[in-house]
Amino acid sequence: MKFRGKIVDGACLNHFTRISNMIAKLAKTCTLRISPDKLNFILCDKLANGGVSMWCELEQENFFSEFQMEGFSAENNEIYLELTSENLSRALKTAQNARALKIKLTNKHFPCLTVSVELFSMSSSTRIATHDIPIKVIPRKLWKDLQEPMVPDPDVSIYLPVLKTMKSVVEKMKNISSHLVVEANRDGELNLKIETELVCVTTHFKDLGNPPLASESTSQDRNPEHMAEVHIDIRKLLQFLAGQQVNPTKALCMHRICHSGKKTLLLRVETNETYKRL
Amino acid sequence: MGAEPAGAVRGKGPRARRPRRAGQCWPWFGRRGSMKCLVTGSNVKVLGKAVHSLSRIGDELYLEPLEDGLSLRTVNSSRSAYACFLFAPLFFQQYQATTPGQDLLRCKILMKSFLSVFRSLVMLEKTVEKCCISLNGQSSRLVVQLHCKFGVRKTHNLSFQDCESLQAVFDPALCPHVLRAPARVLGEAVLPFPPALAEVTLGIGRGCRVILRSYHEEDADSTVRAMVTEVCLGEEDFQQLQAQEGAAITFCLKEFRGLLSFAESANLNLCIHFDAPGRPAIFTVKDSLLDGHFVLATLSETDSYSQDLGSLERHRPVPQLQAHSTPHPDDFANDDIDSYMIAMETTIGNEGSRALPSISLSPGPQPPQSPGSPSEEEDEAEPSTVPGTPPPKKFRSLFFGSILAPVGSPQGPSPVLAEDSEGEG
Numbered sequence: 001m002k003f004r005g006k007i008v009d010g011a012c013l014n015h016f017t018r019i020s021n022m023i024a025k026l027a028k029t030c031t032l033r034i035s036p037d038k039l040n041f042i043l044c045d046k047l048a049n050g051g052v053s054m055w056c057e058l059e060q061e062n063f064f065s066e067f068q069m070e071g072f073s074a075e076n077n078e079i080y081l082e083l084t085s086e087n088l089s090r091a092l093k094t095a096q097n098a099r100a101l102k103i104k105l106t107n108k109h110f111p112c113l114t115v116s117v118e119l120f121s122m123s124s125s126t127r128i129a130t131h132d133i134p135i136k137v138i139p140r141k142l143w144k145d146l147q148e149p150m151v152p153d154p155d156v157s158i159y160l161p162v163l164k165t166m167k168s169v170v171e172k173m174k175n176i177s178s179h180l181v182v183e184a185n186r187d188g189e190l191n192l193k194i195e196t197e198l199v200c201v202t203t204h205f206k207d208l209g210n211p212p213l214a215s216e217s218t219s220q221d222r223n224p225e226h227m228a229e230v231h232i233d234i235r236k237l238l239q240f241l242a243g244q245q246v247n248p249t250k251a252l253c254m255h256r257i258c259h260s261g262k263k264t265l266l267l268r269v270e271t272n273e274t275y276k277r278l
Numbered sequence: 279m280g281a282e283p284a285g286a287v288r289g290k291g292p293r294a295r296r297p298r299r300a301g302q303c304w305p306w307f308g309r310r311g312s313m314k315c316l317v318t319g320s321n322v323k324v325l326g327k328a329v330h331s332l333s334r335i336g337d338e339l340y341l342e343p344l345e346d347g348l349s350l351r352t353v354n355s356s357r358s359a360y361a362c363f364l365f366a367p368l369f370f371q372q373y374q375a376t377t378p379g380q381d382l383l384r385c386k387i388l389m390k391s392f393l394s395v396f397r398s399l400v401m402l403e404k405t406v407e408k409c410c411i412s413l414n415g416q417s418s419r420l421v422v423q424l425h426c427k428f429g430v431r432k433t434h435n436l437s438f439q440d441c442e443s444l445q446a447v448f449d450p451a452l453c454p455h456v457l458r459a460p461a462r463v464l465g466e467a468v469l470p471f472p473p474a475l476a477e478v479t480l481g482i483g484r485g486c487r488v489i490l491r492s493y494h495e496e497d498a499d500s501t502v503r504a505m506v507t508e509v510c511l512g513e514e515d516f517q518q519l520q521a522q523e524g525a526a527i528t529f530c531l532k533e534f535r536g537l538l539s540f541a542e543s544a545n546l547n548l549c550i551h552f553d554a555p556g557r558p559a560i561f562t563v564k565d566s567l568l569d570g571h572f573v574l575a576t577l578s579e580t581d582s583y584s585q586d587l588g589s590l591e592r593h594r595p596v597p598q599l600q601a602h603s604t605p606h607p608d609d610f611a612n613d614d615i616d617s618y619m620i621a622m623e624t625t626i627g628n629e630g631s632r633a634l635p636s637i638s639l640s641p642g643p644q645p646p647q648s649p650g651s652p653s654e655e656e657d658e659a660e661p662s663t664v665p666g667t668p669p670p671k672k673f674r675s676l677f678f679g680s681i682l683a684p685v686g687s688p689q690g691p692s693p694v695l696a697e698d699s700e701g702e703g
Contacts, residue, residue, distance in 0.1 A: 087505040094470040110503060117470075121515065128510045129470040134503035 001079050001137070003034050003105040006066040013101055016063050017092040019056065024089040025243035026054055031138060031146055032113075034069050034079040037061070041085075042146050055149055072140055079105070080138035080146060083113060091115040091131035099126075111135050154266065156228040158184040161205045166192075167241035169203050173234060176201065180234045182265060186210050186224040194234075230265040240267060311380025313343040313413040316372040321567075322409045322424075326396035327540050328363045328570070333393045334536030335361045335572070340444040341392075341420070342384045343375040343413075347568075351444045352389065358575035359533045360446040369567040371408075383413055385438035387420060395422050395434045405430075413438075448573050450560045453551035455521035457488065461541030461548045461563070463516075467509050468538065471531065475507075477577070478534075480550070481526025486513040493528050493577075517547060527552045527559050528577035537561050537572040555579045 007013050023030055023041045033040040043054040060067045071077035095101045095117040102116040112132040121127040138146070160166060169192060173180060177194040184190045190205040317325055328350065332339060336352030336359070343349075347369065351362040367373040376382050396402060408425040419435040426432065450456075467490055471478065477493040491508040513519055541548045541563045552559040556578030563570040 084502070084505075090472060091505070091507075112506075119466075121512075127467070127512070127515070130508045130510070131470070132506040132508075134505065 001072060001105065002068065002070040003079055003103075004066070004068045005060070005064040005103050007063055007101045007103075008065045008099070010097075012063045013092075013095055013098065016058075017089070017095065019058065020085070020089040020092050022243040023054075023056065024085040026239055027085055029082055030054075030085045032081045032083060032135075033146065034081070035071070036069060036077060039063075040148075053149060057148075076140060076143075078143070080143055081105075081113065082136040082138055083133055087131070087133040088113075088115070091117075091133060094119075094129050094131070105135075106132070108132060111137055156184045156186055157211050158186075158188065158190055159209045159211065160267075161190065161208060163241055163244050167238070167244075170234060170238050170241060173201060173203075174238055178234055179231055180237060181229050181231050182237075183227040183229040185227045189225075189227075191227070232265055311377030311383065312374075313376055313383050313411075314372065314374045315343070315348055315370045315411050317369070317409040317411070318371045318407065320403075321369055322406050323399060323403045324369075324544060324568070325365070325409065326399050326402045327543050328365075328568075329393055329396045330399070331536040331540040331570075332361050332363065333389050335359050335533055337389050339387045339389045339392050340384070340441060341387060341413075341438075342443060343382060345375055348373070348375075348411075353444060353446070354533070359530065360444075360448075360571075360573040361533075361537070362446075362571045364569040366567050366569075384441055384443055385413065385420060386441040387436055387438045391434075391436045392422075395424070395436075446558075446573050448558055448560055448571075450549075450551040450562060453553045453557075453560060455482075455525050455552045456518055457516055457521060457550040458518035458547055459511075459516045461538060461544075461546055463511070464548055465538055465542045467511055468531065468535065470507050470509055472507070475531050477528055478531040479526055479528040480552075482519075482521045482523050483510070484523060486519060486523065487511065488513075488516065488519070518549075521552075525552070527555055529559050529574045533572065533574055534561065537563065537570060540570065552576070 007016060019041070023043075027043045031040075031042040033042060037060060039058045039060055041054070041056040041058075069077075069079065071079050092101075092115065095115075097120060099118045099120055101118070102114075104114050104116075106112055106114045108114070112134050115131045115133065117129045117131075119127040119129060170180065173192065173194045176199065177196050179194070181193040181195070182190070183193060188206065188208040188210055190208055191202050192205075193202040194200070329339070332350060332352045336354045338352060340351040341348070342351070344364075347364050347366040349362060349364045351360070353360045405426045406424050407427065410423045410425070411420070412423075413420050418437060420438050422434045422436065424432040424434075468478070471490075471492055475492050477495075479489075479491045479493045481489050481491070483489045488511045489508060490511075492504075492506055494504045494506070538548065544563070544565070546563045546565055549562045549564075550559065551562070555576055557576065558573050559576050561572040561574065
């Protein structure tokens with residue numbers, strides 16, 4: 001198994017750093033999946049009372065000027081690694097104004113992802129900072145748990161308001177209640193609601209717009225004004241919002257109520273398609 | 279009643295009553311003179327920064343006005359770090375070490391108290407015009423007075439203890455290895471390291487490159503390995519580089535950062551003198567008005583040196599201390615984890631369980647193993663003078679000389695630790 005990549009463009013480096021910061025805010029450990037065309041950050045956190053899972057996909061071409069990998073085998077040309085997300089974001093932080101960044105899989109007494117940053121220096125010699133991030137290679141048997149989540153057809157799908165605004169609203173709400181109700185309809189209306197014994201606070205967002213329906217099979221006869229609602233843990237939502245440092249081209253959220261009555265809220269941020277299922 | 283500094287604003291109520299001196303034996307009472315010094319302008323901030331820097335090391339500040347200047351010293355509780363700043367008389371607008379014919383004073387103050395006067399460097403820079411430090415032999419207070427803008431005067435009366443002179447025995451000239459670089463270069467070099475990192479290894483790698491690497495104590499119980507960060511500097515970054523390849527020391531980064539931030543703000547060059555691992559490393563800054571020395575203990579070796587030049591064994595195997603930035607194009611030479619993968623897959627196949635093997639299952643070339651348990655590196659001569667000292671670091675304590683005679687007498691390398699004359703016990 002081999003992996004080697006190089007980023008030389010400042011903007012790409014910056015973007016990659018911000019993504020890793022976002023991941024670091026969401027989870028302590030994450031899985032990095034390396035395939036010939038893509039890099040994925042995956043988090044699977046199945047808790048009893050509604051866990052969070054996250055799937056983030058990057059097209060490697062958009063970031064790396066050089067990218068070589070050899071996966072586990074020819075048929076399974078992928079690499080799955082588990083690492084502490086903070087290590088990666090800290091390593092990348094060094095690279096803020098770097099000339100180049102190289103990242104590769106190495107085995108220096110323990111398997112690690114070596115991030116090597118070439119810094120600008122006043123003198124003629126280069127200054128290099130190297131970070132060896134310890135990793136665990138995930139055996140092939142466990143790969144099936146880390147596949148791209150199936151995005152089921154939602155009942156309601158809506159574009160989110162400016163995330164910064166949403167974040168400040170949710171932050172204030174966190175002080176009052178630990179659970180939040182997210183309601184949305186196909187008419188571009190989104191409500192964030194908290195209810196306690198003493199008080200009920202709702203923030204209404206209007207004219208948000210809905211993305212076109214994915215498939216014909218979703219109930220056409222649904223009243224567009226009818227709200228689909230989902231109860232979620234406010235802290236998880238805040239974690240997601242706080243981590244958003246990448247300015248998305250679109251952010252949307254989908255409600256889904258499946259047959260067993262289980263409700264899912266899917267938040268999708270598109271610059272790199274980050275799915276977060278709450 | 280001692281003389282009060284002129285212009286001091288004191289209340290007249292009960293709180294202004296001078297407190298009784300604690301029952302101390304002051305054999306020099308009556309022969310002790312007064313100290314007075316006045317710092318003005320930007321030097322106030324320099325003094326403040328020096329105090330901040332010292333506060334990173336110890337909890338007590340030893341203030342000693344000498345003929346050469348005002349010396350501020352401190353030592354940490356485990357006696358593995360010593361710091362000293364000497365401000366020449368020219369640093370001050372007025373400097374009087376002691377009144378003529380009287381003995382020099384020495385006092386020890388709580389670092390927290392002294393630091394609180396200089397707490398806000400921004401405030402010092404913006405509003406303080408003059409700082410007057412005075413110590414009257416008969417009084418029980420060290421008075422620090424800040425003359426600020428708009429006629430504001432802040433007077434701090436700090437209580438102190440009489441003490442012996444704190445001296446560490448060290449001589450930079452005896453160290454075979456010397457590095458000198460602008461503090462800014464070293465400041466940039468330590469940026470990649472996490473702020474919480476305790477220890478760092480400094481060494482000379484192949485091609486005279488200076489390497490700084492994070493050092494983590496091997497913890498047999500922990501399954502989570504720490505990230506290893508390494509920074510490589512070229513020879514050209516240094517004004518002086520006199521050291522052999524392979525020479526390396528490990529010292530406390532947190533303590534070093536104290537001096538580094540001072541040196542960066544004062545735009546000075548920082549000099550590192552070091553010797554074999556285990557021997558103290560001396561960090562110095564100097565300009566015409568001041569002199570700073572930080573002496574830090576270094577980790578001593580347990581295993582023997584490997585024969586390879588440029589590699590250094592410790593009680594856990596580490597990669598060779600060589601530059602990663604060799605100009606040849608990278609190849610996958612040391613990237614081979616296939617053998618690791620094979621071993622891993624085989625284990626899983628055999629056990630039929632889903633557990634991942636521990637990371638230590640590396641079938642690669644094994645460096646000579648050292649005993650798993652941390653070896654005894656405590657210096658036998660290190661008494662714990664302070665009960666409840668923080669957990670023992672694997673550092674040798676520095677040897678201190680005890681000075682009872684007046685300053686000026688030669689100090690031999692006597693292995694006696696300085697004893698504080700804490701009268702109240």
